[in-house]
Every structure is written in C-alpha cells, then in structure tokens.
Amino acid sequence: MNNVSRDYMIKLLEKGKRIDGRRFEDLRKVEISYEISKHAEGAARVKFGSTEVIVGVKLEVGKPFPDNPNEGTIIVGAEMLPLSSPDFESGPPSVNSIELARVVDRAIRESHAIDLEKLCIKEGEEVWMVLIDIYTINDGGNLQDASALAALAALKQAKFPSYDGKKIDYSKKTGKLPIASLPVECSVVRIKDKLLSDPCLDEEKMMDARLTIGITENNDICAMQKAGKGIFRFEDISEMIEVSLKNSEKLRKLLK
Amino acid sequence: MYSKRLDGRGFDELRKIEAKLGVVESAQGSAMFRIGDTIAIAAVRGPRDLYPKFMQNPKRGTLRCNYNMMSFSVDERIRPGPSRRSREISLVTENALMPAVNLSDFPNAVVDVFIEIIQADAGTRCAGICAASLALADAGIPMRDLVCAISVGKVGDKIVVDLNKLEEDYEGGSTDMPVAFLPRRNEISLLQLDGEMKKEDILKALELAKKSCEKILEVQRNVLMEKYKNE
Numbered sequence: 090m091n092n093v094s095r096d097y098m099i100k101l102l103e104k105g106k107r108i109d110g111r112r113f114e115d116l117r118k119v120e121i122s123y124e125i126s127k128h129a130e131g132a133a134r135v136k137f138g139s140t141e142v143i144v145g146v147k148l149e150v151g152k153p154f155p156d157n158p159n160e161g162t163i164i165v166g167a168e169m170l171p172l173s174s175p176d177f178e179s180g181p182p183s184v185n186s187i188e189l190a191r192v193v194d195r196a197i198r199e200s201h202a203i204d205l206e207k208l209c210i211k212e213g214e215e216v217w218m219v220l221i222d223i224y225t226i227n228d229g230g231n232l233q234d235a236s237a238l239a240a241l242a243a244l245k246q247a248k249f250p251s252y253d254g255k256k257i258d259y260s261k262k263t264g265k266l267p268i269a270s271l272p273v274e275c276s277v278v279r280i281k282d283k284l285l286s287d288p289c290l291d292e293e294k295m296m297d298a299r300l301t302i303g304i305t306e307n308n309d310i311c312a313m314q315k316a317g318k319g320i321f322r323f324e325d326i327s328e329m330i331e332v333s334l335k336n337s338e339k340l341r342k343l344l345k
Numbered sequence: 346m347y348s349k350r351l352d353g354r355g356f357d358e359l360r361k362i363e364a365k366l367g368v369v370e371s372a373q374g375s376a377m378f379r380i381g382d383t384i385a386i387a388a389v390r391g392p393r394d395l396y397p398k399f400m401q402n403p404k405r406g407t408l409r410c411n412y413n414m415m416s417f418s419v420d421e422r423i424r425p426g427p428s429r430r431s432r433e434i435s436l437v438t439e440n441a442l443m444p445a446v447n448l449s450d451f452p453n454a455v456v457d458v459f460i461e462i463i464q465a466d467a468g469t470r471c472a473g474i475c476a477a478s479l480a481l482a483d484a485g486i487p488m489r490d491l492v493c494a495i496s497v498g499k500v501g502d503k504i505v506v507d508l509n510k511l512e513e514d515y516e517g518g519s520t521d522m523p524v525a526f527l528p529r530r531n532e533i534s535l536l537q538l539d540g541e542m543k544k545e546d547i548l549k550a551l552e553l554a555k556k557s558c559e560k561i562l563e564v565q566r567n568v569l570m571e572k573y574k575n576e
Contacts, residue, residue: 126464127382129417139370145417168425172369172388172459179411222416222425227370259420
C-alpha cells in the first residue's frame with residue numbers, strides 16, 4: 090500500500106472514521122445465499138460487502154482414524170483463487186490459504202459443531218468423511234469470517250446421500266448432517282492503536298495484526314488466531330472479544 | 346433408437362441460458378454464464394506484467410487461461426487443484442479465445458482469464474468459453490469478435506445440441522463434440538470430438554452448432570448492450 094493512502098487512512102482513523110464510513114465496531118452488509126451447486130451435499134455463498142466466498146460440503150465414506158474408531162472425520166480446504174484477487178497466484182496452496190482453512194476448521198472442530206459419533210457407520214471400518222471446500226470469489230478483505238460463516242451455512246444445509254453399504258447414491262438424499270453447535274468467526278484488526286471489526290481490504294493491508302475469534306451460540310470462544318506481524322496490547326484483547334461477541338450474534342441470526 | 350430426449354427437449358433445443366456481467370467485483374471484467382444446470386464464472390485480470398520475464402513477448406500481449414472445476418461441482422468430489430483434464434481444457438480454451446482478442450497494444454503483458462465451474466451438468470468447457478468471452482469484453486480488451494461455444498453430438502441415433510450429463514452417459518452410445526465460433530467472422534476456434542460419428546453427421550452437427558450459437562450470441566450481446574448502452 091502506498092504512503093499517500095496510508096497517511097490518509099490514518100488521518101481518518103484519528104478522527105474516528107473508517108475509509109468506508111463505518112464505525113470501528115460495524116460489520117459490512119452480510120448476505121448468505123444458497124442453492125450454489127446441486128451436486129454439493131450442502132453449499133452456501135457469503136458476502137461481506139464486496140468480499141465473496143463459496144463453500145461446498147461433500148460427503149464420502151472412508152476409514153476412521155485408529156484413535157477415534159467410532160467418529161467421522163472433517164477435512165477443510167481453501168482455494169484462494171487467482172480469480173478473486175490480483176494478489177493470488179495459481180499453484181499449490183499458499184501459506185495464507187492453509188491458515189484460512191485451518192482457522193475455519195478449528196472453530197468447527199473445537200466447538201463440536203458436527204456430532205462426529207453420529208457419522209460412524211461401522212466402528213473402526215466405515216465412517217462418513219465431511220469434506221468442506223472453501224473457494225474465494227472476490228477478496229475485499231476479511232475472507233476469514235466470510236469463509237467461516239459460509240462453511241457453517243453449508244454444513245447446516247448438508248444432507249447425507251443414500252448409502253447401501255457398497256455404493257453411495259448421490260441422487261438420493263436422506264437425513265440432515267447432525268449439527269450440534271453454531272460457531273461463527275469474528276475478526277478484528279489493529280491499526281496504530283485503533284481496533285476495527287470486519288476489516289476491508291485496505292485496512293487488512295495496513296494492519297499491524299489481526300485477531301480472529303470463533304464464538305458459539307452460548308458465547309463460548311472456541312477458536313482464536315492472531316495473524317499478522319504486529320502486536321496487540323493486553324487491554325485490546327477483551328475489547329476485541331467484547332465487540333466480537335456482539336457481532337457474532339448478528340452473524341448467527343442470518344443463518345437459515 | 347433415441348426417439349425422445351431424456352429431459353423432453355427438442356433435438357435442436359438448447360437448455361435455458363442466462364448470462365450476467367460483473368460477478369467478480371475486483372476483476373477488470375467478469376461474467377457468469379449458465380446453460381441448464383451448468384454454471385461457469387470467468388474473471389479477467391490484466392493486462393498486467395508477465396512473469397517470469399523470459400515468457401514475455403515484446404511484440405504482443407499473452408492470453409493465459411485457467412479452467413477449474415470446484416470440488417463440489419459434481420457428485421463424486423474432485424480433488425482441488427489442476428488435473429490433466431483441466432490443464433488440457435485450459436489450453437483449448439486459450440486457443441478458442443485467442444483468435445478473438447487483439448493484444449498487439451500490450452507488449453510484454455499478460456491477460457489472465459480464470460474460469461471456475463460451480464455446478465456441472467455437461468458442457469462445462471463451452472460454458473466456460475462463453476463466460477470468458479463475455480468477461481474479456483467486459484474488461485474492455487480489444488476484440489475482433491465474441492466467442493460462442495456449444496456442445497453438439499449424437500445420442501443414440503440422433504444429432505442433438507447441448508447434451509446434458511444424462512445424455513453424455515446414455516447407454517445406447519453418445520458422442521460429444523464441443524465447438525466454438527467467432528460468429529461475425531464465421532470462424533471456428535474450438536473443435537473436439539469424443540466418441541464416434543460419421544462425416545455427414547459431423548457436418549450436420551456443425552450446422553446445428555452454428556445455428557445454436559446465434560442464440561447464445563443474442564444472450565451475450567444483450568447482456569453487454571444492457572451494461573454499456575450509454576457508453
């Protein structure tokens with residue numbers, strides 16, 4: 090980011106203003122839509138302002154891990170498509186896309202959002218594998234929160250295909266995926282000494298650091314991730330959690 | 346005998362087509378193209394500097410296409426990342442679009458076209474090309490013509506246009522022939538065939554493809570006119 094824009098944004102922040110006119114704690118307009126791909130077991134598109142991601146859930150039958158023979162598995166992947174930003178390049182997953190996927194995974198896993206025991210078909214031999222794939226469509230900042238919300242929305246939609254012990258019939262859907270909690274993620278960035286929720290792209294580019302907080306419907310914090318090279322002060326943390334608790338409720342209300 | 350199409354369409358009838366511009370806000374140009382249950386989006390980035398530098402062409406800009414299917418676009422999940430199939434389709438897509446663009450004003454630069462298939466029901470490369478052509482126009486890249494693409498072929502004993510997945514998998518035999526046209530210049534820029542067909546049938550199918558591309562062109566032109574009528 091060039092110095093002119095940077096100085097301008099800092100000047101605004103000192104006056105208590107953000108470049109897109111929001112207050113520090115405000116989210117952008119968030120929209121969720123469904124019916125993305127009829128071949129996905131569940132899918133959702135989420136927009137945070139100009140930021141847009143699509144998440145699809147596929148279900149497959151596989152072997153459980155030996156240490157959890159009666160539990161299904163979750164795999165989260167993220168593709169930061171070069172279509173979605175001039176800064177993304179094709180090729181093997183970048184470290185940023187790995188972080189994006191892992192932080193989404195963390196909130197889902199740690200809050201037990203999916204009841205994994207109900208995914209067991211035959212203990213030690215066959216379980217359902219939940220494959221969650223995130224694709225970025227437009228990076229306008231804060232892909233993290235948009236991806237987490239889209240993943241949850243897609244999981245809530247997801248239905249099992251029918252399985253007769255030999256073959257999966259994807260054309261026939263049976264029951265819904267067992268969802269046990271509703272974790273959403275809220276990110277706050279620090280620029281100078283200001284804390285801004287749901288950063289837009291320019292804010293993200295000039296941030297010192299970002300904190301992503303995963304929050305369940307009981308206001309439990311189920312995941313955190315500090316990103317970026319800068320620092321937070323101690324008092325920042327409670328302020329960031331406080332504002333994120335409020336925002337997380339707003340996000341959860343948008344879910345079907 | 347394939348006496349009636351599985352989805353009830355006429356043999357020369359396309360599935361419902363829908364197009365939309367500006368689906369990726371930060372891109373120079375972008376478009377969605379939907380035909381039946383196949384949905385493609387395309388975004389254009391550039392002209393921008395091409396790296397590594399030895400790949401630059403000092404005479405004209407380079408067109409680079411990337412076709413990808415999202416993992417959940419089909420029933421059996423596709424492993425994310427490039428495959429042999431997607432690389433080949435990226436290449437033929439590039440070749441299908443190249444004759445339509447004029448990049449002589451952009452030496453050393455690259456125009457990137459990214460195509461993503463969100464939902465697949467056959468004909469994805471053609472839908473991708475139609476979307477890409479719209480995205481290039483939307484980006485203001487100098488063009489000689491639009492590009493319209495459609496798959497034709499033979500299902501059982503009938504020449505048909507715009508095969509869906511059920512028809513591609515038809516047990517009485519199915520041949521798929523994707524075609525791309527530059528309609529104003531009346532040129533073909535993509536032609537592939539998967540299956541078996543006699544020469545006469547191929548010619549008939551080509552005619553059918555050409556006729557069908559007029560309908561696609563109309564949709565493409567309408568959506569562009571809509572956005573740029575005041576410019």
